[in-house]
Amino acid sequence: MKKELRSFGKGPAVSLFTLGTMRALGSYEQMYSVVKAAHLIGINHIETAPSYGPAEIFLGAAIKRLKDEGLEPPGGWIITSKLLPSYDLAEGKRQLKSLLKRLNVPRLKNLAIHGLNLPEHLYWTLNGEGSKLIKWALNKGLIEQVGFSSHGSFELIEQAIASKCFQFCSLHLHLLNPERIPLAQLALKKGMGVMAISPADKGGRLQAPSATLINDCQPIPPLELAYRFLLAQGISTLTIGASQPKDLVIAEKFINANHPLNEIESQSISNLHEKKRFRLGNTYCGQCRECLPCPQKVPIPELLHLRNLTIGHDLESFAKERYNLIGRAGHWWESVDGSACQECGECLPLCPNNLPIPDLLSDTHTRLMATPRRRLWD
Ligand code: SF4
Ligand code: SF4
The missing domain is CATH 3.20.20.100 (NADP-dependent oxidoreductase domain)
Structure with missing residues (x-):
């Protein structure tokens, strides 16, 4: 064939x-x-x-x-x-x-x-x-x-x-x-x-x-x-x-x-996204990137994406693994995690969803910080 x-x-x-x-x-x-x-x-x-x-x-x-x-x-x-x-x-x-x-x-x-x-x-x-x-x-x-x-x-x-x-x-x-x-x-x-x-x-x-x-x-x-x-x-x-x-x-x-x-x-794809949005409620990060750049170089969308996965799809172990690679994979992944947020508030007026970004970053850090794992091919 x-x-x-x-x-x-x-x-x-x-x-x-x-x-x-x-x-x-x-x-x-x-x-x-x-x-x-x-x-x-x-x-x-x-x-x-x-x-x-x-x-x-x-x-x-x-x-x-x-x-x-x-x-x-x-x-x-x-x-x-x-x-x-x-x-x-x-x-x-x-x-x-x-x-x-x-x-x-x-x-x-x-x-x-x-x-x-x-x-x-x-x-x-x-x-x-x-x-x-x-x-x-x-x-x-x-x-x-x-x-x-x-x-x-x-x-x-x-x-x-x-x-x-x-x-x-x-x-x-x-x-x-x-x-x-x-x-x-x-x-x-x-x-x-x-x-x-x-x-x-x-x-x-x-x-x-x-x-x-x-x-x-x-x-x-x-x-x-x-x-x-x-x-x-x-x-x-x-x-x-x-x-x-x-x-x-x-x-x-x-x-x-x-x-x-x-x-x-x-229909399955629409359902999937609808259910994620429902679980995240008014804390859903739409990944629009309007909040960037952060003066502390916090990669806000990437970190909140991991929070979206954790709450929206129940993918906590995957999100934890990704979160704990931050700063440990050189230029292959992010280098700054949520703990770097200084709560300066600069990102707040930029978010079209009016998300309490510093609070969500702190929540992400608390949920996902864990023991790191080694990358597959290092
Ligand atoms: S509040 Fe935190 S995440 Fe937002 S711009 Fe300031 S340091 Fe960056
Ligand atoms: S502006 Fe708001 S919705 Fe858009 S990526 Fe940043 S935190 Fe998420």
């Missing part, structure tokens, strides 16, 4: 799901079984990174074995790997050559700048050593197109998209936090490919949802609803980080779901 594909920048079209490789690091056999299962359901795009431990080596070997067995997507695999925006030209060349060697490929279809999170990262890519590296790699035919992944600010992502230097981007886009969908749509409008980073896990640990969330999404399981929501928004491809073939069952179900939301899906 013909598989649905979506355009992805100037490169070859990609399947609606992309296999993420950071969960199949236990052994080469584990990676092989997951890549084979992905191929069999029609996935043709894989994302990896040097930061994912042995992922590239396992992946290169798995792809070769599958090819020897006659298992390869039409037109071959499309691989996206990444480089950090920090190397000088000589080191960048070394890193890229090693990356290609690990993957066992002569060239990379998609090179993403990994974590374009700060203005200096964008400068590195557009004007600094990164721009020389990209030019060199394109001229040598070692890469075919360039994109970025970002956990950075709206403004930074907008600048990156406007630069016209990137053909694709990977963003945090989630059913329970659709705040960045307009950025994705801007990128799509410019002809870029857009990949949703971790719509299941970072989207609220939807692979193990709360009973409240399951009930609110009825009759559709939360993760399925999240995938359908993103695909119906036109997002080019959704990453799915499988550790075993059975993790791809839902991707198989929706691998050709290239159509708008149906009535039941739309």
Whole structure:
């Protein structure tokens, strides 16, 4: 059966799901079984990174074995790997050559700048050593197109998209936090490919949802609803980080779901948001960002989003984990938590919902402050 594909920048079209490789690091056999299962359901795009431990080596070997067995997507695999925006030209060349060697490929279809999170990262890519590296790699035919992944600010992502230097981007886009969908749509409008980073896990640990969330999404399981929501928004491809073939069952179900939301899906999404609003009452933060900037650099919308998840969807353990990563994940996540609020009151007149922001930040801090957990791939 013909598989649905979506355009992805100037490169070859990609399947609606992309296999993420950071969960199949236990052994080469584990990676092989997951890549084979992905191929069999029609996935043709894989994302990896040097930061994912042995992922590239396992992946290169798995792809070769599958090819020897006659298992390869039409037109071959499309691989996206990444480089950090920090190397000088000589080191960048070394890193890229090693990356290609690990993957066992002569060239990379998609090179993403990994974590374009700060203005200096964008400068590195557009004007600094990164721009020389990209030019060199394109001229040598070692890469075919360039994109970025970002956990950075709206403004930074907008600048990156406007630069016209990137053909694709990977963003945090989630059913329970659709705040960045307009950025994705801007990128799509410019002809870029857009990949949703971790719509299941970072989207609220939807692979193990709360009973409240399951009930609110009825009759559709939360993760399925999240995938359908993103695909119906036109997002080019959704990453799915499988550790075993059975993790791809839902991707198989929706691998050709290239159509708008149906009535039941739309109704489930409305119900979900309505119930969240009801539980939060007049403390619901609409994520409009009008309250920024805070002189203490408190990321008010991001913190109140975690409060929305806790009260609105009963996702306290996920919200606690995210809250306690604040200040512990470098530029990959927020660095200031609710305790930094000095109650100066500057944000109060800016909020269209008249929220008592300092009180809500204090409440968020009290609810969510707990023992930290380690990030998956550090
Ligand atoms: S009240 Fe708190 S959150 Fe609001 S602007 Fe002042 S320091 Fe920032
Ligand atoms: S202005 Fe109010 S509603 Fe908007 S993000 Fe800030 S706190 Fe939330």
